[in-house]
Amino acid sequence: MTLFEQILTARGLTTRAARQAFLQPDYMAVKHDPFLLPDMKKAVARLKQARQQGEKIVIYGDYDIDGLSATALLLDAFGKFGFEGVDAFIPNRFVEGYGMTMGAVDKVRDMGADLIVTVDTGSLCYAEIAYAASLGIDTVVTDHHNVAETPPPSVAAVNPKFSGHTYPFRDLCGAGVAFKLVQALQTELDGLPDGYEKWLLDLVALGTVCDIVTLADENRANVYWGLEVLKKQQRPGLKALMAVAGIEPEQVNARHLGFGLGPRMNAAGRLETAQHALDMLVACNGMEALAASEKLEELNTKRRGIQDAIFEEACVQAEELADDRVLVVSSSGWNHGVIGIVASKLVEKYKKPVFIIGERGEEATGSARSFGDFSAADAVRAVDDIIIKGGGHGAAAGVTLATGKIGDFRRRVNEFYDSLQLTNQERYLLPRADVEIDDFSEIDEELVANLAKMEPFGNGNPEPVLKITRASVLSMRRMGADGQHVKLALRDKNSKVLQMLAFNAPEEFFREPGDEVVAWFQPTVNEWQGVRTVEGRLLHIILLD
Structure with a gap:
């Protein structure tokens, strides 16, 4: 059994059929019936009424990435379905805070709303939804957060966390639930032919990865195909943000969403307003998209500076x-x-x-x-x-x-x-190894390429970790302006050497030549000046007794 096969087996993928279903996710196989979700029929009926009567719809989002992705998704889809004058309201972290508030409902009323459609929020907003109703504004809730025993006083509350339904997968994110609403509307309205909804999966993938829901079942397929959509660069905003973040579109993976695009989008809501991030997502042309993306980059740089300063001050207190x-x-x-x-x-x-x-x-x-x-x-x-x-x-x-x-x-x-x-x-806090190895013989480019087939990685499908049970430190090099990074050359029992790299490494990672160690790592390929070498991303290391 090859090392890759051992890793698949360790993940419970023991049959050929199970491995194929995992490595090549089938969108249609896990495209569950949206009408199995609670209140979906009511939600669709109310939206059809709004479209027929030309009512003003305001999508009430959230300032995190899941809420922003879901908002952009519905703005895009509603436009294709022929809804007119649809607007969005994104609460400000420092003014409204999370969820619906009375003050925010007043702002939505001033926008002329007849119908609020929430995304990624609303399940526990009883008083706010009742207040909106008193102003003549109906609410359709789409959400995935925890719920109480009774739903809010909305026209519909679509949330897989409610009981009493037969929808087979409950761990959708907010963008995932909004996507199910789109799938349901496709059965009743023209404008988005069956299959074309898949062009929205870039936004579903963004929300799913960044909200850290389980990457299984529908979520895995949505992210897998959403990454393929991202590679096609159909959305000017995400195309520009990837360029600003230095992400090659054809190489984009879930890690890029969580650690590249996500922090840049989040910085807007953390420092000013998440509206900047929504502006990027819905930008219609390259110039708008680039301006919005550069604004996010500027805010993210500022966020990192603020974060580093707070961290330094907090560490002083922590030592005391x-x-x-x-x-x-x-x-x-x-x-x-x-x-x-x-x-x-x-x-x-x-x-x-x-x-x-x-x-x-x-x-x-x-x-x-x-x-x-x-x-x-x-x-x-x-x-x-x-x-x-x-x-x-x-x-x-x-x-x-x-x-x-x-x-x-x-x-x-x-x-x-x-x-x-x-x-x-x-x-x-320690990494858990999928497989233990006693030498580096199978740590090569073929293994790294095979591991990439297990993408997308995230909650429920972490990137595989290997544990070398015995190796000797051949050399140690400190790197970085403050010597905070480490590069170790580890030699196995057969004298094969593998370079291991850790950024911002704890002091115990700085081992001396001659030390006998156990190491946990993830194989990667490093490309420098046209030369490709297989290395290890060092996660943990201990001295052998």
């Missing part, structure tokens, strides 16, 4: 709180659109759950990141008597509290951590 099991760091002036990213970097550096809090006068807003058996949301619930509001899930949460309560909050979340009596939590 070295004995705390949960890091709670805070300061005035920390941009709350950026602190979530910093929280993730702090988890990576200190290997502890993190709450990072931006103080704004008497009130403070924080973002949490966690891992393993410590739930950030449970920690917030455990201290709900001293906070203003908060919530989330195991890996991430948000909290708002009085600035004067931050010290009490730090003490209480650490007491909650201790009460759980958790042990060996760092193991959850």
